[in-house]
Amino acid sequence: MSGKQILKFFLIACLFLPSSLFAFCGFYVSQADTKLFNKSSKVVIARNEDRTVITMANDYEGELKDFAIVIPVPVILKEKQIHVTKNSIIDHLDAYTAPRLVEYFDEDPCQPMRVYEFAAGSVRKAGPGGGARDSLAKKLGVTIEAEYLVGEYDILILSAKESNGLLTWLNQNNYKLPKGAEKILGSYIKQDTKFFVAKVNLEEQSKLGSEFLRPLQIAFESPNFMLPIRLGTLNANGNQDLFVFALSKKGRVETTNYRTVKIPSNMDIPLYVKDEFGDFYKDMFNTLTKKDRLSNVYLEYAWDMGWCDPCAADPLPDKDLRELGVFWLDKFTNEDVMPRPGRFRRPQGQNVYVTRLHLRYNAETFPEDLQFQETSNRENFQGRYVLRHPWKPDGSKKVCESGIKYLQNLEDRFEKEAQTLANLTNWDINTIRQKMSKKGQAKPELPEDADGKDWWEDLWS
Amino acid sequence: MNQPSSFLKQDPRNFQIITLLSFLLIGNFFLGFDQDLLYILAVFTGAFSAQALFTKLYGLSYSWKSPLITGCSLSILLYSNQFYIGLAAGILAISSKFLITSGKRHIFNPANFAIIVLLLLQNFINYSVWISPGQWGRTAILIFLILMLALAVLNSGTLKIMPFSFILIWATLLFSRAIYLGDPLAIPLHQLSNGALLIFTFFMISDPKTIPDHHLLKVLHALTIALLSYYLLFEQYLSNALFYSLFLLSVLVPFYNHFFKAKHYVWKTNS
Numbered sequence: 001m002s003g004k005q006i007l008k009f010f011l012i013a014c015l016f017l018p019s020s021l022f023a024f025c026g027f028y029v030s031q032a033d034t035k036l037f038n039k040s041s042k043v044v045i046a047r048n049e050d051r052t053v054i055t056m057a058n059d060y061e062g063e064l065k066d067f068a069i070v071i072p073v074p075v076i077l078k079e080k081q082i083h084v085t086k087n088s089i090i091d092h093l094d095a096y097t098a099p100r101l102v103e104y105f106d107e108d109p110c111q112p113m114r115v116y117e118f119a120a121g122s123v124r125k126a127g128p129g130g131g132a133r134d135s136l137a138k139k140l141g142v143t144i145e146a147e148y149l150v151g152e153y154d155i156l157i158l159s160a161k162e163s164n165g166l167l168t169w170l171n172q173n174n175y176k177l178p179k180g181a182e183k184i185l186g187s188y189i190k191q192d193t194k195f196f197v198a199k200v201n202l203e204e205q206s207k208l209g210s211e212f213l214r215p216l217q218i219a220f221e222s223p224n225f226m227l228p229i230r231l232g233t234l235n236a237n238g239n240q241d242l243f244v245f246a247l248s249k250k251g252r253v254e255t256t257n258y259r260t261v262k263i264p265s266n267m268d269i270p271l272y273v274k275d276e277f278g279d280f281y282k283d284m285f286n287t288l289t290k291k292d293r294l295s296n297v298y299l300e301y302a303w304d305m306g307w308c309d310p311c312a313a314d315p316l317p318d319k320d321l322r323e324l325g326v327f328w329l330d331k332f333t334n335e336d337v338m339p340r341p342g343r344f345r346r347p348q349g350q351n352v353y354v355t356r357l358h359l360r361y362n363a364e365t366f367p368e369d370l371q372f373q374e375t376s377n378r379e380n381f382q383g384r385y386v387l388r389h390p391w392k393p394d395g396s397k398k399v400c401e402s403g404i405k406y407l408q409n410l411e412d413r414f415e416k417e418a419q420t421l422a423n424l425t426n427w428d429i430n431t432i433r434q435k436m437s438k439k440g441q442a443k444p445e446l447p448e449d450a451d452g453k454d455w456w457e458d459l460w461s
Numbered sequence: 462m463n464q465p466s467s468f469l470k471q472d473p474r475n476f477q478i479i480t481l482l483s484f485l486l487i488g489n490f491f492l493g494f495d496q497d498l499l500y501i502l503a504v505f506t507g508a509f510s511a512q513a514l515f516t517k518l519y520g521l522s523y524s525w526k527s528p529l530i531t532g533c534s535l536s537i538l539l540y541s542n543q544f545y546i547g548l549a550a551g552i553l554a555i556s557s558k559f560l561i562t563s564g565k566r567h568i569f570n571p572a573n574f575a576i577i578v579l580l581l582l583q584n585f586i587n588y589s590v591w592i593s594p595g596q597w598g599r600t601a602i603l604i605f606l607i608l609m610l611a612l613a614v615l616n617s618g619t620l621k622i623m624p625f626s627f628i629l630i631w632a633t634l635l636f637s638r639a640i641y642l643g644d645p646l647a648i649p650l651h652q653l654s655n656g657a658l659l660i661f662t663f664f665m666i667s668d669p670k671t672i673p674d675h676h677l678l679k680v681l682h683a684l685t686i687a688l689l690s691y692y693l694l695f696e697q698y699l700s701n702a703l704f705y706s707l708f709l710l711s712v713l714v715p716f717y718n719h720f721f722k723a724k725h726y727v728w729k730t731n732s
Contacts, residue, residue: 187644257594257595367647376591377540
């Protein structure tokens with residue numbers, strides 16, 4: 001990156017991103033180097049009634065001195081309303097809510113049924129996650145309402161009379177905004193919005209000894225349940241992915257000005273996808289958004305925070321939920337609760353409901369900021385994909401009649417799985433069939449004695 | 462000549478029923494409205510049985526069109542994962558038509574009444590109910606245009622005044638706001654592309670029984686609903702502003718009709 005005074009804005013909801021300068025966060029599967037969704041941002045919103053806490057995850061990887069963000073906020077924030085937290089908490093929430101792969105093993109059809117289920121893995125994210133200036137600001141109609149040092153960030157809260165002055169001030173102070181920002185700033189100013197701008201304080205950052213920036217958090221009261229994404233759409237580098245994790249008390253959160261659609265879920269897919277689950281999910285999402293012309297918000301997870309089944313990761317402990325702004329939780333910890341493998345249930349209801357929304361947006365398909373509402377819908381939903389391992393006769397015993405039927409039906413089942421996968425991901429069906437057959441998912445061989453014999457032939461022999 | 466259009470013109474409710482039933486099917490099969498079948502059945506059961514009960518009590522002839530229209534509107538707009546809420550919605554809607562009246566006319570649009578009562582009661586009793594206004598996506602704007610065209614061709618002048626004046630005023634407010642804020646026109650267009658707004662405009666405030674008889678007052682009624690909705694939505698950030706506004710302002714309609722007499726609309730057929 002050049003030392004020019006190019007400004008970088010990473011925007012979650014709110015920040016500007018010349019994205020080539022960033023290595024974005026994403027989700028990863030198993031190996032940390034398999035990047036899934038680049039150009040993505042993550043926002044956690046904890047909200048009950050008008051009280052709102054927003055956490056913005058920030059995987060900025062450029063030079064720290066060039067880091068800058070601009071976030072429209074509804075009120076002037078006091079110092080105690082701003083906080084920094086750990087990346088690991090958001091990574092944990094990401095892992096807990098991630099779409100998951102589950103595995104089943106078919107039982108011997110000649111024996112009574114038993115069911116096993118466990119999580120085979122999940123799509124998860126890796127990694128940790130002055131005086132002259134003031135008078136100039138005044139001339140431009142910009143007021144510096146407050147100035148704080150919080151963690152490694154130098155933060156200013158600005159209000160402005162008109163967009164042109166604000167734009168000039170931001171540009172002079174090295175917050176270089178993309179083209180088209182003036183109109184959007186103007187719109188926010190007329191709606192009496194304030195601006196939260198932050199840069200990294202290099203001295204403080206060096207004391208931390210970490211190269212990663214920690215997530216910024218803001219707490220405020222506003223009747224307007226929204227997330228400003230308009231500044232983010234100015235980015236010329238195409239579509240961006242945004243993950244919103246909403247923590248609410250009553251139930252599911254959805255967008256009121258865009259469709260919220262469940263991602264395809266609970267589908268049987270071929271066994272070999274276990275090794276390429278990340279690619280599977282990425283291509284499925286690409287296919288889905290292309291088909292819907294980037295017009296929807298997708299629901300990836302909606303669940304009571306008290307439990308999960310199967311668990312991609314354990315539910316977050318109360319202290320982490322409080323850290324993310326779930327202020328309505330009592331101050332006690334639940335760390336003595338032992339998770340069982342695969343499933344987890346807390347002894348009592350927690351009144352914390354998590355909704356994970358994923359959208360891919362640009363200025364054309366998402367012209368308006370996201371407006372949300374909390375509904376009383378507590379129906380659980382998860383992105384869940386199923387691998388079914390077929391039963392294999394062990395050769396030593398004769399296969400019973402229902403066993404033969406089972407084997408005869410397998411071919412159709414494999415073909416159906418192949419079709420499902422091709423439809424979801426737009427992958428080539430022939431490649432899918434080849435890969436399946438390598439994994440043993442091809443036409444099964446029927447036992448020799450199965451041919452043409454009727455059930456009564458061995459009855460009295 | 463027995464053309465399909467004459468069937469539609471015969472009774473404006475025929476047009477409403479066909480459109481609403483198509484929405485219910487399209488919404489659930491193609492737009493992922495994701496309503497539970499049991500819930501939808503419960504809504505209709507509630508509406509039809511309340512209609513049967515009250516027509517019997519009042520000694521009236523049974524009309525199946527009204528509970529069908531109300532049932533469709535409720536099934537499209539109101540969500541719940543408890544089927545008994547559907548039953549309650551149907552019963553509340555139709556009961557309000559018979560019980561909350563002024564001079565033999567009901568005051569509230571039945572579906573609107575049930576929606577508001579159930580949304581408000583939720584603050585006191587524990588059950589789940591909500592409206593998902595965003596679920597139509599971009600299809601809404603297209604359907605809007607088709608419906609406006611259909612309405613212009615098919616319906617009598619009296620029935621057109623309310624929906625057309627409301628949508629014109631509402632669109633003017635949204636576009637003026639965008640121009641004032643310097644926003645791109647894509648924003649008000651996107652705001653107009655809203656399924657709840659669509660049902661509201663064509664199937665709720667167009668209900669001739671619950672709006673003023675006098676044509677000028679219809680326009681005034683549309684204007685006040687639009688202004689109150691605008692205030693509730695953009696100043697108070699209330700997500701179901703339209704429904705609350707209609708509910709609140711419906712109370713004024715009996716006064717309008719008392720002081721400004723005009724010919725009252727009567728459904729053409731009484732089936």
